[in-house]
Amino acid sequence: MFFLKDLPSEDMIAGVTVNVPEVSSPRVLSVLTKLRAASVLLRDVEAYLRGHGLSQTQFLALMMIMREPERSSLSAVEIAARLDVSKPVLSKALASLADKGLIAPAASQPADRRQKQLSLTPEGEQRFADVLPGYFSILHDADL
Amino acid sequence: MFFLKDLPSEDMIAGVTVNVPEVSSPRVLSVLTKLRAASVLLRDVEAYLRGHGLSQTQFLALMMIMREPERSSLSAVEIAARLDVSKPVLSKALASLADKGLIAPAASQPADRRQKQLSLTPEGEQRFADVLPGYFSILHDADL
DNA sequence: TCCATATGGTTAGCATGGTAACCATATGGC
DNA sequence: GCCATATGGTTACCATGCTAACCATATGGA
Numbered sequence: 096m097f098f099l100k101d102l103p104s105e106d107m108i109a110g111v112t113v114n115v116p117e118v119s120s121p122r123v124l125s126v127l128t129k130l131r132a133a134s135v136l137l138r139d140v141e142a143y144l145r146g147h148g149l150s151q152t153q154f155l156a157l158m159m160i161m162r163e164p165e166r167s168s169l170s171a172v173e174i175a176a177r178l179d180v181s182k183p184v185l186s187k188a189l190a191s192l193a194d195k196g197l198i199a200p201a202a203s204q205p206a207d208r209r210q211k212q213l214s215l216t217p218e219g220e221q222r223f224a225d226v227l228p229g230y231f232s233i234l235h236d237a238d239l
Numbered sequence: 240m241f242f243l244k245d246l247p248s249e250d251m252i253a254g255v256t257v258n259v260p261e262v263s264s265p266r267v268l269s270v271l272t273k274l275r276a277a278s279v280l281l282r283d284v285e286a287y288l289r290g291h292g293l294s295q296t297q298f299l300a301l302m303m304i305m306r307e308p309e310r311s312s313l314s315a316v317e318i319a320a321r322l323d324v325s326k327p328v329l330s331k332a333l334a335s336l337a338d339k340g341l342i343a344p345a346a347s348q349p350a351d352r353r354q355k356q357l358s359l360t361p362e363g364e365q366r367f368a369d370v371l372p373g374y375f376s377i378l379h380d381a382d383l
Numbered sequence: 384t385c386c387a388t389a390t391g392g393t394t395a396g397c398a399t400g401g402t403a404a405c406c407a408t409a410t411g412g413c
Numbered sequence: 414g415c416c417a418t419a420t421g422g423t424t425a426c427c428a429t430g431c432t433a434a435c436c437a438t439a440t441g442g443a
Binding site for chain 4: 387391401403405
């Protein structure tokens with residue numbers, strides 16, 4: 096996260112990067128401004144999801160399974176690849192979702208016994224449906 | 240953090256928000272795209288700072304003390320207010336900076352004995368000077 | 384003066400993120 | 414067929430973020 100309320104002035108950036116000619120201070124300031132807006136938005140989204148009993152990663156994992164067009168289940172590595180999150184983090188998020196009864200092993204499991212295919216339970220689908228419109232609504236109204 | 244590699248399609252967003260007329264799917268997709276770019280940038284910045292022995296918050300705390308125009312020290316609450324971070328988080332970040340010898344209690348302390356004014360040590364100033372140009376350089380080159 | 388209240392700072396406990404290391408199962412070259 | 418290697422998943426451990434609760438010191442009104 097990046098929560099600098101008072102961004103550095105253009106002068107300060109320029110002063111520090113005199114010897115770094117490829118850096119332009121208005122450009123850096125613009126990036127910092129967007130970075131702050133994105134961080135604030137992320138904080139808001141996390142608060143909203145937490146209010147519905149989900150972390151960001153848990154919610155996104157549900158989304159990845161839901162939106163798979165041809166299938167109704169995915170394995171952990173497949174989800175991790177789509178989310179760009181490390182394996183252990185996803186492992187914990189999925190365990191938490193299973194504890195809450197929102198996902199469960201899929202009916203048909205692959206031959207490779209190392210993998211577990213995971214599907215949403217009816218409760219999982221309901222929760223996802225409840226949360227998604229508000230999620231998009233927050234994004235829509237974001238200052239970004 | 241927000242690390243969704245495959246963003247939802249406009250059609251999916253539109254389908255889910257049929258009953259939420261104030262949400263436009265191109266708008267949501269644009270926000271998601273920027274959110275992802277910002278998250279990736281934050282991850283890169285954190286990796287860069289970690290390579291120099293600093294967390295994001297530690298680095299920003301140094302910046303806040305350094306750029307104070309009239310003074311060379313700040314108290315913890317003053318820093319927390321400028322960073323928009325909770326008190327305990329800053330408390331730990333400052334303790335870590337002190338452990339590393341990068342900050343120290345300022346020479347002149349206020350009458351109010353609850354506060355501690357904090358200044359950068361010469362090592363702290365050196366570290367900050369070493370890190371700052373590269374920091375701005377990463378921001379300059381960001382895809383945001 | 385004295386006590387209720389506010390403020391600066393830390394500690395405790397929890398959730399989430401990461402890397403490294405570890406099992407269990409597959410797979411491919413010999 | 415068998416062992417080295419790769420892959421799916423989990424566990425262990427650490428850093429960082431949060432809230433709630435806790436000290437210590439200030440402050441203001443009865």
